[in-house]
Amino acid sequence: MAFLDVTNCTKNFGGLLAVNDVTFSVKEGELLGLIGPNGAGKTTMFNMISGVYKPTTGQIVYRGRFHIHALNTHRICHIGIARTYQVVKPFLNMTILKNVLVGAYFGKRGVLKRDATKIAQEVLEFTGLWERREEIAGSLNVPSRKRLEIARALATQPDLLLLDEVMAGLNPAETQKTMGLVKQIQERGVTIIMIEHVMQAVMGLSERIIVLNYGEIIAEGTPEEVANNPEVIKAYLGD
Secondary structure, rough: OOEEEEEEEEEEEEOEEEEEEEEEEEOOOOOOEEOOOOOOOOOHHHHOOOOOOOOOEEEEOOOEEEEEEHHHHHHHHHHEEEEOOOOOOOOOOOOOHHHHHHHHHHHOOOOOHHHHHHHHHHHHHHOOOOHOOOEEEOOOOHHHHHHHHHHHHHOOOOOEEEOOOOOOOOHHHHHHHHHHHHHHHOOOEEEEEEEEOOOOHHHHHOOOOEEEEOOOOEEEEOOOHOOOOOOHHHHHHHH
């Protein structure tokens, strides 16, 4: 039984076919890369897994018993799935600490105030933001906002974390630092699916990579296999 099973998922937006009959599975503890050109359907796939969109056809099953395609977003968060956004979405007028407390309160059920505070502190220390906890989120630069986005998602206590371009816009030093953080998250037992255009990151972190193009899977394999696949080269570079 796979940790996450995506079976024959299609998503239409009127006449636009964003994802077309996609099937794949994710093993518990795996770090899976999801790549492809802009408009390939990657974020649409994340939106279906996190409940933002319902598949037009197909199904998504988590841990063999939760039919995600039939659940609302808050319920999906409660069962242990969290995500970040390509365009970061902090609560700009709240402190870093309060942003992360939101994740703790609305993550897995049964978190009391004292527990949420403890979770937030631990997550902020883990992500290197504890010393800045009283800063207003709106004052942060892009790298710090991206780290806050990860921290808030981690505060929900996920077992499956969807990372949507958390390294976009970072310089090489910041990319290396974020790669280290992502690896540490996986080492804590969190399963990760990562959308990323920074090839250094996705090739260096992923155990397996799936490539989407025009909403369809065109390749799947190890980083080396995918990097040498003629269909992938064509999708990124043309004929």
